[in-house]
Amino acid sequence: MDSARPAVDALEAQRAAEAAPPRRILPVIVGAQFAGTSLWFAVNAVMPDLQGAWGLPPAAVGTLSSAVQLGFVAGTLVFALAMVADRFPPTRVFLACSLLGAAVNAAMLLADGSLPLLVALRFAVGFLLAGIYPVGMKIAAAWFRERLGAVLGVLIGALVLGTALPHGLRALATLGADGQVPWQAVVLAVSALAALGGIATAWWVPDRPAVPGARITPRALGAIWSDRRLRASVFGYFGHMWELYAFIVLVPAMAASRVAGTGAVSALSFWAIAAGFVGCVGGGLAVRRWGSAWVAQAQLSTSAACCLLAPLMLSAPMPLFVAWLLLWGATVAGDSPQFSALTGRNAPPAVVGSVLTFTNCIGFAISVVSIELFVAAAQARPLAQVLPWLALGPAAGLWMMRPLLRRRTDAPA
Missing domain, CATH: 1.20.1250.20 (MFS general substrate transporter like domains)
Structure with a gap:
């Protein structure tokens, strides 16, 4: 038995290493x-x-x-x-x-x-x-x-x-x-x-x-449409993508409307976009108590409200303007991990890779449309008239997410 002990110890050490990756x-x-x-x-x-x-x-x-x-x-x-x-x-x-x-x-x-x-x-x-x-x-x-x-x-x-x-x-x-x-x-x-x-x-x-990874199959598109909960998470993500990248592209214009100089505009743009890190990590912590669907709904609702408040906030006192921009940055990106988790969890196991691939591709294609539309609109009209229309995406996403909110079965991921 003693002669077998080193092999057993080695196997246990290997399992421990696999269970706990190096720091x-x-x-x-x-x-x-x-x-x-x-x-x-x-x-x-x-x-x-x-x-x-x-x-x-x-x-x-x-x-x-x-x-x-x-x-x-x-x-x-x-x-x-x-x-x-x-x-x-x-x-x-x-x-x-x-x-x-x-x-x-x-x-x-x-x-x-x-x-x-x-x-x-x-x-x-x-x-x-x-x-x-x-x-x-x-x-x-x-x-x-x-x-x-x-x-x-x-x-x-x-x-x-x-x-x-x-x-x-x-x-x-x-x-x-x-x-x-x-x-x-x-x-x-x-x-x-x-x-x-x-x-x-x-x-x-x-x-x-x-x-x-499984091979990509067009059957995943049928699964997206036929499964009610999967459809809810995917279309919620699409609404999120309508807003997210247009926001990132327009942040420097928002900053330039209130501060002067390349350095000041770049610094404010950095903090507004980087606030999304807090939203992602904070959302991950909140999921343990509330579940992914409710956290995604809260963040998508907040970012939609930020869109609608733009006409007031663009001319608000500077501290309020900065707080609004940081809140928007935190919530517009903070729901990204939750939509990824919801889509992966609700997709049929046989096509989960295909569902995630098609969902990402369609979402980024939607972002191209919104970027082109809102950059063109921002050149033709004041930002205060343009930014509220970003709320269309979150509003549609929230409407489509309703099946995920009727039962809290998504809990803590």
């Missing part, structure tokens, strides 16, 4: 997700500089933002159909997409004002983000199966922080060298961070066996 794993994955997703709206943070240097039209902010979203839709479909993250080690996929995304993002410095080239580069960045954001989720799911719900909130919060980061870097750049730090430095800093995130993941996060 470094989650911070590295979260940090890499944060760094990689900073590529998403890197151009938006320096858009005033690009318009001044290259004479880009006002509509360019919408065009370039939409290009990233469309690239992400295309990338998500291609990666899912080709089962890239199942055929290759996920950390290597994450590394490759982070390095390529960083290079493509930096290549915009060579665009020399060519809007078609910038659109192509932003589309490519969006395509490569499909190998960063969803693949990062897959890596986390392999390591944290038992508490994925809580981890999901932190990871999506990291995505929100990454989205805000370029604005923060632009604000910091105005503090140095008498505010003369060139916009190119901000773009290169974002690229460097994204590359480092990919390297950190490949270096410090070993690949772990994951549940193989």
Whole structure:
């Protein structure tokens, strides 16, 4: 019996290691997700500089933002159909997409004002983000199966922080060298961070066996429509996506309506978008008591109210304006993890991967429509007349979510 003891001890140690991932794993994955997703709206943070240097039209902010979203839709479909993250080690996929995304993002410095080239580069960045954001989720799911719900909130919060980061870097750049730090430095800093995130993941996060992804099947579209609770969660998410990215794109315009100077506008934009991290993490904590559906409803209702209050808040005293903008930022993004959890939980197990893929793709396609509409409207009309219409998405989402709220069966994820 004594001779068998070392083998038993080794087996127990292996099981313990699998049950408790090394402490470094989650911070590295979260940090890499944060760094990689900073590529998403890197151009938006320096858009005033690009318009001044290259004479880009006002509509360019919408065009370039939409290009990233469309690239992400295309990338998500291609990666899912080709089962890239199942055929290759996920950390290597994450590394490759982070390095390529960083290079493509930096290549915009060579665009020399060519809007078609910038659109192509932003589309490519969006395509490569499909190998960063969803693949990062897959890596986390392999390591944290038992508490994925809580981890999901932190990871999506990291995505929100990454989205805000370029604005923060632009604000910091105005503090140095008498505010003369060139916009190119901000773009290169974002690229460097994204590359480092990919390297950190490949270096410090070993690949772990994951549940193989099922092939994408169009049957999932039928499941979305025929299952009442799944339809409720998916259409709630669609309403959320109508508002979310249009808000992110329009935040600098809202900030510029009240503060002057590139640094001040960038700083306020950073904090407004970054507040979504608090909403994601706070929502994850609230789920333990109230359940995902009720938390998503509360946040979607609050963000809808923020849309409707825009005409008053845009001219409110500065402290009230800032509080409104931060509350909106926290709630417009904070329900993202809950809709992901609800959709995954309500989807038939046989097609859950397909449902999530199609839901994400349709949601991001909706965001393209809303970005184009609201950027064009904001150029033609005052913001106070435009922003309330963002509430249409949350209102429709809340109406469709009613089946999820009749019974609290979604509880604590």
